Amino acid sequence: xxxxxxxxxxxxxxxxxxxxxxxxxxxxxxxxxxxxxxxxxxxxxxxxxxxxxxxxxxxxxxxxxxxxxxxxxxxxxxxxxxxxxxxxxxxxxxxxxxxxxxxxxxxxxxxxxxxxxxxxxxxxxxxxxxxxxxxxxxxxxxxxxxxxxxxxxxxxxxxxxxxxxxxxxxxxxxxxxxxxxxxxxxxxxxxxxxxxxxxxxxxxxxxxxxxxxxxxxxxxxxxxxxxxxxxxxxxxxxxxxxxxxxxxxxxxxxxxxxxxxxxxxxxxx
Amino acid sequence: xxxxxxxxxxxxxxxxxxxxxxxxxxxxxxxxxxxxxxxxxxxxxxxxxxxxxxxxxxxxxxxxxxxxxxxxxxxxxxxxxxxxxxxxxxxxxxxxxxxxxxxxxxxxxxxxxxxxxxxxxxxxxxxxxxxxxxxxxxxxxxxxxxxxxxxxxxxxxxxxxxxxxxxxxxxxxxxxxxxxxxxxxxxxxxxxxxxxxxxxxxxxxxxxxxxxxxxxxxxxxxxxxxxxxxxxxxxxxxxxxxxxxxxxxxxxxxxxxxxxxxxxxxxxxxxxxxxxxxxxxxxxxxxxxxxxxxxxxxxxxx
Numbered sequence: 001x002x003x004x005x006x007x008x009x010x011x012x013x014x015x016x017x018x019x020x021x022x023x024x025x026x027x028x029x030x031x032x033x034x035x036x037x038x039x040x041x042x043x044x045x046x047x048x049x050x051x052x053x054x055x056x057x058x059x060x061x062x063x064x065x066x067x068x069x070x071x072x073x074x075x076x077x078x079x080x081x082x083x084x085x086x087x088x089x090x091x092x093x094x095x096x097x098x099x100x101x102x103x104x105x106x107x108x109x110x111x112x113x114x115x116x117x118x119x120x121x122x123x124x125x126x127x128x129x130x131x132x133x134x135x136x137x138x139x140x141x142x143x144x145x146x147x148x149x150x151x152x153x154x155x156x157x158x159x160x161x162x163x164x165x166x167x168x169x170x171x172x173x174x175x176x177x178x179x180x181x182x183x184x185x186x187x188x189x190x191x192x193x194x195x196x197x198x199x200x201x202x203x204x205x206x207x208x209x210x211x212x213x214x215x216x217x218x219x220x221x222x223x224x225x226x227x228x229x230x231x232x233x234x235x236x237x238x239x240x241x242x243x244x245x246x247x248x249x250x251x252x253x254x255x256x257x258x259x260x261x262x263x264x265x266x267x268x269x
Numbered sequence: 270x271x272x273x274x275x276x277x278x279x280x281x282x283x284x285x286x287x288x289x290x291x292x293x294x295x296x297x298x299x300x301x302x303x304x305x306x307x308x309x310x311x312x313x314x315x316x317x318x319x320x321x322x323x324x325x326x327x328x329x330x331x332x333x334x335x336x337x338x339x340x341x342x343x344x345x346x347x348x349x350x351x352x353x354x355x356x357x358x359x360x361x362x363x364x365x366x367x368x369x370x371x372x373x374x375x376x377x378x379x380x381x382x383x384x385x386x387x388x389x390x391x392x393x394x395x396x397x398x399x400x401x402x403x404x405x406x407x408x409x410x411x412x413x414x415x416x417x418x419x420x421x422x423x424x425x426x427x428x429x430x431x432x433x434x435x436x437x438x439x440x441x442x443x444x445x446x447x448x449x450x451x452x453x454x455x456x457x458x459x460x461x462x463x464x465x466x467x468x469x470x471x472x473x474x475x476x477x478x479x480x481x482x483x484x485x486x487x488x489x490x491x492x493x494x495x496x497x498x499x500x501x502x503x504x505x506x507x508x509x510x511x512x513x514x515x516x517x518x519x520x521x522x523x524x525x526x527x528x529x530x531x532x533x534x535x536x537x538x539x540x541x542x543x544x545x546x547x548x549x550x551x552x553x554x555x556x557x558x559x560x561x562x563x564x565x566x567x568x569x570x571x
Contacts, residue, residue, distance in 0.1 A: 039299070040350045064298070065448030080351040083301075085509050085564045088447070096449040097298075097324070098378045126371060132403055133364040140355040141346040142400070143325060147375025150394035175373065177397035189397045190417035 006255035015249055017202035018267035019257060020221055021158060022047035023249045024205055025111075028156075028198070031056040033108040036148070037063040042079035042266045043158050043200070044111035049076060049261045054253060062107075065100065066091040075263050101144075104151045105192065111156050112145045116171045119215045119235040120185075121178025121196035121208060123149070123157055124171040132173075142175035149176035154197045162201035164234035167215075179213035186213070204229045205246065206237070214238050219246035275439040276492045280547040283463050283493050284310035287319075287429050294381075294459050295323040295330070296432035296452035297499070300349055300510045302445075303329045304433040304465050306498035306547045312336050313541055322381075322425055324451050325374070327502060328518045331356035332541070334367060335522065335533075343370045343404075343425070345377055352515050357522035371403035376422055380406065381454040384424035396420045430459035433499045434483065435506055436468040441486035442475045447505030449483050456488040465495040467507050497551050497559055508562035514540075514554070 015023065025047025029035065033056070037045050049070065052059045057071050063082035068090045070076075078084055095103070104110075114123035115137070125145060129136035149155055157178075159166055178196045179186045186195050198218070199206040205219040216238035220229060230237060249257065262268065284307060287293060297303040308329045318340045323330055325346035333339055334347075335358040347359035363369050372380065379391040393407070396419060401407045406423040432455060435446040443464050445452065456462045464484065469492070475482060498504070501511040501518070521536035544550035551559065 040354060065450065085503065094448050096453060097374060097451045098382070098454060101375055101378060126399060126403070127363075131364075132369075135364055138355065138360045138363040140348040141325075141344065142371065142373035142398075143346045144374040146373035146395045146398045146400060147393065173399040173403070175398060175400075180397050185397075188417060190412075190419065191394065191397070 006259045010258050011251055011254060013268065015254060016268050017221055018043050018269070019249070019254070019262075020246065021200045021202065022050060022257065022267060023253070024198075024200060024219070024246065025156065026050040026054070027247060029056050029059060029109070032058045032060070034060040034062070034106055036107055036110040037061060037082045038111050039064065039083060040080050041111050041113060041158070042262075044156065045079050045082055046257065046261050046267055050253065050257055053256055053260065062100065062103070063087070065094050065097065067093040067095070074260065076261050077263055079262060079264065079266055101147060104148055107152045109154055109156065110148050110152045111158060112149065112176060114157055114159055114166070115139045116166060116168045117157055117159065117199060118168055118171045120180060120182045120213055121157065121199065121215060122171050122174045122180065123176045123178065124173050125175040126173040128172050130172060145176040149178070149193065149196070150191045151193045154194050156198045156200060157196055158200040160202065162203035162229065162232050164232060167233045167235065169235040179208065182213045183211070203232065209238055216240060217243060219244055221246060222248070273440055276441040276486070276490060277439050277469070278491050278493055280306050280310050280465070280493055280495055280498070283307060283491050284314060286461065286463065286491065287311060287316060289317045290319070291428040292320040292322065292426060294427040294430040294455040295321060295326065296430065296450060296455050297324055297502070298448070298450040299325045299346065300327040300502040300515070301499070302433045302447070302450070302452075302504055303327060303499055303502045304431040304463075305329045305500060305502055306495045306550070307431050307463065307465055307493070308333065309541055309550065310547070312338065322377070322427060324377070328356060328515060329502070331358045331522065332518070334358040334362060337366065339367045341368045341370060343372055343377065343380075345373050349515055349519070352512060353519045357519065357526060361526055369403070370406065371400050373400065376400055376404070376407060378451060378454065379422045380425050381451065381458045383422060384426065384458040385454065388424070390421040390423050392419045392421050394420070425458075427455065427459040429461045429463060430455035432456065432462065432464045432484075433504065434464055434466050435504070436470045437464060437466045437489070437492045438470055438472040438475045439492065440472060441489035441492055442472070442482050443484035443489055443492075444475065444481040445483040445505060446481070453484060456484050461490045462488055463491040463493065464489055465493040465498040467496050467498065467504055469494040495547055498547065500554065500559065503562075506564070508559065509564060511562055
């Protein structure tokens with residue numbers, strides 16, 4: 001189902017960074033995947049919905065307590081609130097939080113934000129500073145991330161800015177373990193899930209080198225230089241010999257993204 | 270024949286069951302189904318030295334923090350999503366004016382389940398995170414079955430759980446028309462359970478759909494009829510978040526930290542200290558404003 005006429009004016013602007021981040025996420029989804037959407041994470045929500053509305057009608061979405069099939073939703077009014085009363089009317093099942101946690105081992109993808117991310121994909125939502133009784137900046141709290149990141153099959157980390165204060169040598173606190181101290185540390189800790197797969201910022205997409213689990217550049221967003229990424233990363237980022245070009249959304253995909261998914265234009269900023 | 274004892278109380282009387290120094294559990298989730306009417310009353314009374322164990326929390330928790338009611342806080346989140354990703358009093362005073370025992374949802378759930386099951390601890394998948402360093406109830410121990418060291422969490426005793434739900438009968442049978450979140454765990458873990466509801470219904474209505482009963486009367490001590498009792502947050506099937514009044518809270522708090530306490534003081538007077546009862550609070554907000562939050566209006570705005 002597509003909107004009959006996407007106004008030409010809506011497609012004039014080239015894709016914005018957050019739209020490209022969402023598009024990258026959309027491309028990672030496979031039909032049938034079980035995906036958890038988070039609150040106040042519009043980039044990943046848009047990405048999963050774009051996949052769902054185009055290639056992946058069988059994606060299984062859980063947004064907090066609601067299991068929903070959303071492919072027939074004409075317009076999404078608030079990407080920040082997937083568990084809103086408007087969308088929860090599409091729920092086919094409603095689970096308690098502890099039951100949902102028991103379902104995480106079957107989950108293909110989840111998403112988390114972070115105040116800090118280090119070179120091994122560990123993330124921090126707790127705070128910045130060294131003294132927990134006198135933090136420089138107190139974060140919102142770990143929410144579900146510690147346990148979900150430990151168990152989920154794969155997850156992605158996405159942040160709103162690519163800066164040395166975000167991409168740090170070492171997190172001040174860890175709310176979720178990525179690859180710990182690198183190498184096989186995650187396995188040695190006994191964490192059952194696969195760990196972080198991608199780190200997505202408005203400048204670049206990163207993955208992890210398979211042996212060392214050190215964060216590695218994968219794509220630069222259009223118009224971003226390698227120097228800009230290197231200089232804005234607070235640790236030594238691994239740079240591959242060839243940096244692959246990032247795929248851009250087609251006009252049709254961009255139309256769906258702008259006219260149906262991101263009605264408010266939160267990604268067009 | 271002896272008669273069954275009703276469990277009904279007013280918001281004002283129910284608040285008296287919570288004493289300074291108690292450990293209280295708060296149900297709901299972020300800005301949905303929070304027992305706000307009861308928390309406003311506790312705030313009006315300036316209850317002190319509380320330990321609060323809460324599901325992911327919103328402005329009702331920040332209001333308690335603003336009034337120095339909490340000594341120790343155990344919650345995975347304190348924010349209001351897009352309106353205020355981290356709430357101001359939590360952000361500025363965490364660790365300074367109150368202690369935070371760090372948990373994530375999984376750790377909090379295990380802490381409650383350990384209490385319910387009366388086991389000395391339960392394992393959680395948080396090894397390698399900072400949670401064992403930042404929470405005295407979480408420790409990393411050797412796995413007796415030979416695996417890598419594992420984090421375990423100790424149970425927590427809860428004196429009073431406070432929960433908001435959709436409807437109940439006078440005997441304490443509660444129904445949620447939406448997610449339970451972890452309300453059922455608080456109800457099972459606590460020594461005393463207070464549930465505020467949007468509607469009080471006859472027992473026959475409850476029995477008419479017993480599958481909907483989320484908390485049977487065996488787990489509930491007090492029922493409080495409090496329509497709009499989760500305002501300014503949302504309530505399943507009744508009303509959504511009042512973004513306008515949530516913004517007044519956040520703006521007042523931000524002004525306070527910017528050196529201008531006036532907007533915050535007027536917020537406190539208007540919303541907390543002014544109205545003597547929950548009824549007066551609803552009158553102050555105004556029913557026409559409350560009705561604007563009706564879920565049916567979502568269709569008109571589409």
